[in-house]
Amino acid sequence: xxxxxxxxxxxxxxxxxxxxxxxxxxxxxxxxxxxxxxxxxxxxxxxxxxxxxxxxxxxxxxxxxxxxxxxxxxxxxxxxxxxxxxxxxxxxxxxxxxxxxxxxxxxxxxxxxxxxxxxxxxxxxxxxxxxxxxxxxxxxxxxxxxxxxxxxxxxxxxxxxxxxxxxxxxxxxxxxxxxxxxxxxxxxxxxxxxxxxxxxxxxxxxxxxxxxxxxxxxxxxxxxxxxxxxxxxxxxxxxxxxxxxxxxxxxxxxxxxxxxxxxxxxxxxxxxxxxxxxxxxxxxxxxxxxxxxxxx
Amino acid sequence: xxxxxxxxxxxxxxxxxxxxxxxxxxxxxxxxxxxxxxxxxxxxxxxxxxxxxxxxxxxxxxxxxxxxxxxxxxxxxxxxxxxxxxxxxxxxxxxxxxxxxxxxxxxxxxxxxxxxxxxxxxxxxxxxxxxxxxxxxxxxxxxxxxxxxxxxxxxxxxxxxxxxxxxxxxxxxxxxxxxxxxxxxxxxxxxxxxxxxxxxxxxxxxxxxxxxxxxxxxxxxxxxxxxxxxxxxxxxxxxxxxxxxxxxxxxxxxxxxxxxxxxxxxxxxxxxxxxxxxxxxxxxxxxxxxxxxxxxxxxxxxxxxxxxxxxxxxxxxxxxxxxxxxxxxxxxxxxxxxxxxxxxxxxxxxxxxxxxxxxxxxxxxxxxxxxxxxxxxxxxxxxxxxxxxxxxxxxxxxxxxxxxxxxxxxxxxxxxxxxxxxxxxxxxxxxxxxxxxxxxxxxxxxxxxxxxxxxxxxxxxxxxxxxxxxxxxxxxxxxxxxxxxxxxxxxxxxxxxxxxxxxxxxxxxxxxxxxxxxxxxxxxxxxxxxxxxxxxxxxxxxxxxxxxxxxxxxxxxxxxxxxxxxxxxxxxxxxxxxxxxxxxxxxxxxxxxxxxxxxxxxxxxxxxxxxxxxxxxxxxxxxxxxxxxxxxxxxxxxxxxxx
Numbered sequence: 031x032x033x034x035x036x037x038x039x040x041x042x043x044x045x046x047x048x049x050x051x052x053x054x055x056x057x058x059x060x061x062x063x064x065x066x067x068x069x070x071x072x073x074x075x076x077x078x079x080x081x082x083x084x085x086x087x088x089x090x091x092x093x094x095x096x097x098x099x100x101x102x103x104x105x106x107x108x109x110x111x112x113x114x115x116x117x118x119x120x121x122x123x124x125x126x127x128x129x130x131x132x133x134x135x136x137x138x139x140x141x142x143x144x145x146x147x148x149x150x151x152x153x154x155x156x157x158x159x160x161x162x163x164x165x166x167x168x169x170x171x172x173x174x175x176x177x178x179x180x181x182x183x184x185x186x187x188x189x190x191x192x193x194x195x196x197x198x199x200x201x202x203x204x205x206x207x208x209x210x211x212x213x214x215x216x217x218x219x220x221x222x223x224x225x226x227x228x229x230x231x232x233x234x235x236x237x238x239x240x241x242x243x244x245x246x247x248x249x250x251x252x253x254x255x256x257x258x259x260x261x262x263x264x265x266x267x268x269x270x271x272x273x274x275x276x277x278x279x280x281x282x283x284x285x286x287x288x289x290x291x292x293x294x295x296x297x298x299x300x301x302x303x304x305x306x307x308x309x310x311x312x313x314x315x316x317x318x319x320x321x322x323x324x325x326x
Numbered sequence: 327x328x329x330x331x332x333x334x335x336x337x338x339x340x341x342x343x344x345x346x347x348x349x350x351x352x353x354x355x356x357x358x359x360x361x362x363x364x365x366x367x368x369x370x371x372x373x374x375x376x377x378x379x380x381x382x383x384x385x386x387x388x389x390x391x392x393x394x395x396x397x398x399x400x401x402x403x404x405x406x407x408x409x410x411x412x413x414x415x416x417x418x419x420x421x422x423x424x425x426x427x428x429x430x431x432x433x434x435x436x437x438x439x440x441x442x443x444x445x446x447x448x449x450x451x452x453x454x455x456x457x458x459x460x461x462x463x464x465x466x467x468x469x470x471x472x473x474x475x476x477x478x479x480x481x482x483x484x485x486x487x488x489x490x491x492x493x494x495x496x497x498x499x500x501x502x503x504x505x506x507x508x509x510x511x512x513x514x515x516x517x518x519x520x521x522x523x524x525x526x527x528x529x530x531x532x533x534x535x536x537x538x539x540x541x542x543x544x545x546x547x548x549x550x551x552x553x554x555x556x557x558x559x560x561x562x563x564x565x566x567x568x569x570x571x572x573x574x575x576x577x578x579x580x581x582x583x584x585x586x587x588x589x590x591x592x593x594x595x596x597x598x599x600x601x602x603x604x605x606x607x608x609x610x611x612x613x614x615x616x617x618x619x620x621x622x623x624x625x626x627x628x629x630x631x632x633x634x635x636x637x638x639x640x641x642x643x644x645x646x647x648x649x650x651x652x653x654x655x656x657x658x659x660x661x662x663x664x665x666x667x668x669x670x671x672x673x674x675x676x677x678x679x680x681x682x683x684x685x686x687x688x689x690x691x692x693x694x695x696x697x698x699x700x701x702x703x704x705x706x707x708x709x710x711x712x713x714x715x716x717x718x719x720x721x722x723x724x725x726x727x728x729x730x731x732x733x734x735x736x737x738x739x740x741x742x743x744x745x746x747x748x749x750x751x752x753x754x755x756x757x758x759x760x761x762x763x764x765x766x767x768x769x770x771x772x773x774x775x776x777x778x779x780x781x782x783x784x785x786x787x788x789x790x791x792x793x794x795x796x797x798x799x800x801x802x803x804x805x806x807x808x809x810x811x812x813x814x815x816x817x818x819x820x821x822x823x824x825x826x827x828x829x830x831x832x833x834x835x836x837x838x839x840x841x842x843x844x845x846x847x848x849x850x851x852x853x854x855x856x857x858x859x860x861x862x863x864x865x866x867x868x869x870x871x872x873x874x875x876x877x878x879x880x881x882x883x884x885x886x887x888x889x890x891x892x893x894x895x896x897x898x899x900x901x902x903x904x905x906x907x908x909x910x911x912x913x914x915x916x917x918x919x920x921x922x923x924x925x926x927x928x929x930x931x932x933x934x935x936x937x938x939x940x941x942x943x944x945x946x947x948x949x950x951x952x953x954x955x956x957x958x959x960x961x962x963x964x965x966x967x968x969x
Binding site for chain 2: 121124213215217240244249251252253254255257263265275280283
């Protein structure tokens with residue numbers, strides 16, 4: 031716990047957790063008022079009595095006034111399910127600290143805030159396939175187990191983010207807050223899978239985690255670039271033109287992610303491994319117009 | 327434009343290949359681990375993973391090394407700036423005016439280019455400097471002696487014209503060098519295209535020579551030899567064959583028409599199509615039937631198409647008058663042995679006349695006249711025909727006291743031949759031993775052909791251009807006709823006359839060489855007409871008109887009116903393979919400047935030292951570029967700083 035959440039960090043998170051906005055309810059009973067009818071004390075509406083209605087919910091005063099039995103309906107109380115999906119492909123092991131470490135710190139912060147708000151929090155991890163799905167935790171008591179789930183995740187193997195997300199989508203039957211932490215360096219149909227997640231009702235939050243040298247390449251001249259996942263080598267002569275082309279491609283990738291989630295009330299943020307997690311959390315909880323890049 | 331004295335030095339440029347290879351070969355690269363190469367592959371600029379080569383880029387070291395190599399290669403090829411060298415105080419300018427200098431190079435001929443170089447040499451004369459001008463045609467010609475007035479020098483250069491002759495560059499150079507040898511600060515400027523007609527080495531003892539070469543074209547074909555012969559007469563006219571040797575000096579084959587036409591007719595009388603392989607000399611035979619009046623006319627042989635040199639595309643010849651020697655026999659004796667001997671010779675055209683007719687009818691001026699009893703009037707000079715053979719016997723000579731300047735001595739009976747001139751062509755291969763003569767006239771002559779105990783009985787009475795043989799007895803009064811020696815004697819005289827006729831003007835002349843035109847000995851003047859001549863008179867001495875060298879090829883007509891009207895056609899040709907081969911060639915002049923005696927190539931203003939220094943500077947810059955202190959910030963950091 032001390033590794034991912036220090037006491038100072040927890041203090042900062044406590045101050046921020048009240049500002050967590052309303053998210054899609056999961057449908058399960060909880061402490062959040064839902065839009066559906068339920069059994070809470072929050073009156074929703076009247077409707078005419080039909081056979082089978084609980085007689086305890088008949089509004090006798092209304093019956094006396096209108097002469098027809100009327101049943102009182104109340105809003106349901108539901109919970110919010112926060113799903114934190116971490117990309118564990120080998121490419122997340124790049125950087126100092128690694129991109130996966132940065133992603134885990136952000137995930138720990140978000141999970142803690144959700145648990146502190148008595149929401150259910152679930153950790154999912156996948157690289158080529160979805161390989162880890164933790165039991166949802168709820169309440170502060172679930173924090174240790176939640177953190178242990180995070181800490182046990184290691185970066186390894188080749189990645190297939192689209193496949194892993196698709197499998198995660200199949201396990202997430204109920205909608206909720208779906209946070210994806212990855213570098214999104216995947217040539218597969220990731221955007222299509224994210225669109226399907228949004229169509230399923232999930233509130234998408236995309237966190238692109240990059241090493242500083244991936245934002246600003248620090249090499250020049252003749253280099254052999256080795257892929258951390260596939261070990262493929264690409265020999266290149268890096269010059270200003272090559273750097274500019276790479277930057278343009280990287281910016282276009284993030285623009286695609288941002289465009290996708292903005293249309294669906296979600297958020298996308300690009301961070302570096304040197305970014306402070308609290309800043310990342312503020313960026314995610316802030317207004318949508320807030321700067322979507324957190325570097326250091 | 328600089329010229330290269332050692333073009334082989336440019337082979338150093340081949341070293342550029344390995345240098346460039348070093349730059350395009352893959353280098354050992356720094357290995358960097360990145361999260362994914364996906365975006366890099368998208369952004370790759372020169373992805374070369376599957377190719378052993380990378381794209382060549384203009385890197386500073388590569389450019390410097392190639393520049394250095396270029397400088398070294400040029401330095402080794404010993405360039406010299408044409409016409410830009412420093413001038414001495416006394417400059418001899420030798421301009422090649424041979425036919426090949428008439429080649430057109432773009433908008434100017436080689437001679438015009440050469441004259442520009444000569445003007446340039448005059449312009450660079452130091453104050454007070456002198457120059458002279460020598461034209462190197464067939465014979466060296468001092469156009470301008472040492473002169474300090476540059477205006478006159480320029481004027482003399484402007485007057486230089488190309489000839490249609492072979493050049494004698496070595497002679498002109500030697501003469502010019504001889505004039506300069508005693509000068510303390512002299513220079514010889516040789517302006518030529520390098521097409522030398524003679525193998526004579528170019529030597530300029532003790533004088534520095536600057537060669538200015540002009541011309542680059544080599545696509546030329548020309549007629550390098552021409553000859554005309556006539557076959558045996560067939561009544562009216564004769565079959566004429568013109569032989570032309572056509573050579574292609576270009577690098578590409580040429581398809582040409584070779585035509586022959588008579589000088590006063592436009593239509594060709596014979597034509598042939600010839601494919602000329604590069605460098606090959608192809609003989610062409612053009613045959614046609616000459617009319618009875620065509621004898622002696624000029625023939626023009628042409629090859630079609632245009633090439634670098636026009637003057638060698640035309641050659642000239644002359645229609646032979648007859649293949650058979652015209653012989654006139656004049657005598658009144660029936661059954662003359664001499665007439666019988668001549669009538670038996672099928673190689674001659676015999677015309678029989680009486681002695682009375684001999685001086686009245688028109689006789690072929692090249693004919694051999696054989697007379698029995700008649701001598702040439704007034705000596706030999708005004709006699710009809712060309713050569714004479716006189717047998718003294720019955721006839722006018724019986725009462726005469728001399729014949730062709732030979733006085734008669736007393737008549738002798740039964741003289742015995744004691745000796746004869748075996749070295750004389752008329753008495754070759756024969757013996758007169760045992761010859762019996764009934765009588766003979768002795769002759770007072772120092773050029774005896776036959777001697778008897780009593781004196782000379784046969785003598786030579788020839789004059790320049792005419793062979794006259796006087797035999798002091800009648801063959802009918804001897805047993806000579808019964809001997810083989812008589813037939814041999816007659817045949818020898820005929821053959822000598824034939825050779826004499828062939829040595830006349832029938833052979834075509836060559837440009838740049840004087841002509842010798844035999845005419846009647848009493849003729850004192852001939853008028854010449856042809857290219858550059860318009861009835862120009864020439865003096866005749868001793869029956870021979872010596873015509874100064876003609877600088878232009880063509881058909882020349884020479885005519886005279888006394889003692890009787892006559893004319894002759896003389897074709898004059900260039901026909902020089904050396905001049906027709908106009909391709910640029912290397913040229914070396916042997917000098918012994920400073921007494922070193924070494925054979926050194928002549929050159930213009932040498933700039934190889936400057937080039938070598940420049941190459942060294944470039945290579946030093948390259949060395950500095952590679953060894954300079956590295957910058958403290960990396961390029962990536964610099965980009966971050968600017969962004």
